[in-house]
Amino acid sequence: MAPRSVSATGSRFDDGVARLQAVLVDAMLVGAALLMVEFLALAFSGRRGPTGLLLSAEQILDLLHYAWAVAGGLLIAVTWGLFSSRLGASPGRAWFIGVPEWEAGLEWSRTLRGWFAAVFVELTFFTGWLITELDLVTFLTKFGKAADIVRGLAHPSGAVLHEGLVLLVQTVFLAFMATAFAIPVAFVLAFPSARNLTRGTLAAGVAYTVSRTLMNFVRAVEPLVWALIFISWVGIGPFAGVLALWVHSVAALTKLYSEQIESIDTGPMEAIAATGASPLQVLRYGVVPQVIPPFLSFTIYRWDINVRMSTIIGFVGGGGIGYILKPRVDLGEWGEVGTLVLLIAATVWLMDVLSAKIRERIV
Amino acid sequence: MSGAAAIRVEGLGMVYPNGVRALEGVSLEVHAGEFLAVLGLSGSGKSTLLRCINRLIDPTEGRVFIHGEEITAARGARLRAMRRQVAMIFQQFNLVRRHSVLDNVLSGALGRSPLLPSLLLSFPAAERERAMTCLERVGLADRSTSRADALSGGQQQRVAIARALMQAPRLILADEPVASLDPALRHSVMRHVEALNRDEGMTVVCSLHDIDLVTRYATRMVALRDGRLVWEGPPGAFDHATFKSIYGEEAQPASNTGF
Secondary structure: OOOOOOOOOOOHHHHHHHHHHHHHHHHHHHHHHHHHHHHHHHHHHOOOOOOOOOOOHHHHHHHOOOHHHHHHHHHHHHHHHHOHHHHOOOHHHHHHOOOOHHHOOOOHHHOHHHHHHHHHHHHHHHHHHHHOOOOHHHHHHOOHHHHHHHHHHHOOOHHHHHHHHHHHHHHHHHHHHHHHHHHHHHHHHHOOOOHHHOOOOHHHHHHHHHHHHHHHHHHHOOHHHHHHHHHHHHOOOHHHHHHHHHHHHHHHHHHHHHHHHHOOOOHHHHHHHHOOOOHHHHHHHHHHHHHHHHHHHHHHHHHHHHHHHHHHHHHOOOOOOHHHHHHHHHHOOHHHHHHHHHHHHHHHHHHHHHHHHHHHHHO | OOOOOOEEEEEEEEEOOOOOEEEEEEEEEEOOOOEEEEEOOOOOOHHHHHHHHOOOOOOOEEEEEEOOEEHHHOOHHHHHHHHOOEEEEOOOOOOOOOOEHHHHHHHHHHHHOOHHHHHOOOOOHHHHHHHHHHHHHOOOHHHOOOEHHHOOHHHHHHHHHHHHHHOOOOEEEEEOOOOOOOHHHHHHHHHHHHHHHHOOOOEEEEEOOOHHHHHHHOOEEEEEEOOEEEEEEOHHHOOHHHHHHHHOOOOOOOOOOOO
8 A cells, every 4th residue: 555645736625535535445444344243253153054154145245234334334434534643544544645644654563554454354364264165174074076086087098089189189279270360450459559659649549448448348258258159159169169269369469469569668669750750660660570579479378378268168169179078077987088188288288388488489 | 941040949848748847948050061969967858859859759838940841830741751851869779679780771761661662671672772882881781681689789879870871861860879888989980970960961969978079079069957058159168167057066077988
């Protein structure tokens, strides 16, 4: 949390906004802490949950209805804000307004804010333990069932070796095609997505916002979801997988490419612009030569990632080796699953080593 | 162009978006054929002044005229046509490091080259020949196929000079052209800048640190302090008192090594 000093030029309005923001953030933090305390108290008192410890998701949601936590949080936040000169700044106040002079530079353990943060982290950890239903006893005593699977994986069956190899080749090509089609699209989109190239004119600013927003949205949607969309579009098979990975790769590569463009040395751009070159020529001479090696490196890495992802895409019908893995998992043919898993692992390992070596050479 | 000064700067002011004021009320004239040295401490506005002249930076106040035409009013193709008249040499050379030496020199011709072929790094044979001639002038014809970043600093700056020569400008702006170089190499580079001025008749505006270089090469000098023009005159008239007025009371002239 970077403490900011009170700005000398801030208007009364700005001060008011900052104070409001500080109180709201504090109220949320304190409210959340209170809810967690209550949750832990309920869980350990045995009033809720079948085991006395574990609560279901609905019951957790139910807890959110306890308005007193919100009210209490707000009350404490306002009080802390009012007495901040004595108590030290609250987290929100430190963030939006600044800390009192005597508190600046103090170690965390000597400020109330520091202790609040420490307790908050502890609370989050224990609440998380309960919410995710961690159960060490089961983990340590119920290994028996899984042993079958592990035994199967360790004794791969040769029955699916040939089919597995064929589909493995398909997987690698699937990932390759998705990456190859993603390169030109991402290359073009990367320039309007780079902040340093889109300052100045309004049109460039709009292009930046549009392409960034679009790519963030596309990246936020899991490739698995894209696979489901494309399977119903072009049918089950590797083509749907190519399309799903393509869409995701475009978004991922655009982000990586544009970040690379943002970090270039602007000197050559200046030099080329000074010769009277047009904007396209400035891009071609001042930007492109600098970004080609890192672009290649990212692209190979992306291919690598796509090979790994296409296994999962295959699970839902996107072609590749995952496609025959799924039914064998469902039927419990662990020997055959073992063969396929080993094939995938070997390929992923090989791709990883190869791509690392190639990328080392390029950059 | 008769009568009009090579460069006329009127009331130039520059405030960067972060609020830093780099230039204030700078007015000066550069005559055709001059070698004008610009002196001043780091941060005194030398680089900003040079970049305002060819509009790599848009000044926030004032006007700049190149051979009587106002570059601060030019837009788009007109601005680029005016920039072709003004080549620039940089402290960090600013070559395209992954391109060959010859391609770097050829990039000086971009302003007059057709767009599509130039995007494919393709230039007419006449331009290629001309680029080789420019490289010969700076003594690097044998390195034309090397990658630019394989050359030493002094050689890279000579490639940058060949690129400026390739541009066939009437004006040269040189921003600390030898500040990144080993002191022993400074004259070898400055001599080439001098040749552009003396043999090609190009007007040179060159920011420099080293007073010895100024007295050796410049025909006139101006000094900036905190973004204002504080001194103007022939290098011979530069004395101890002037030195103090530019660099402040604590500064010590340390000849040979610059300031």
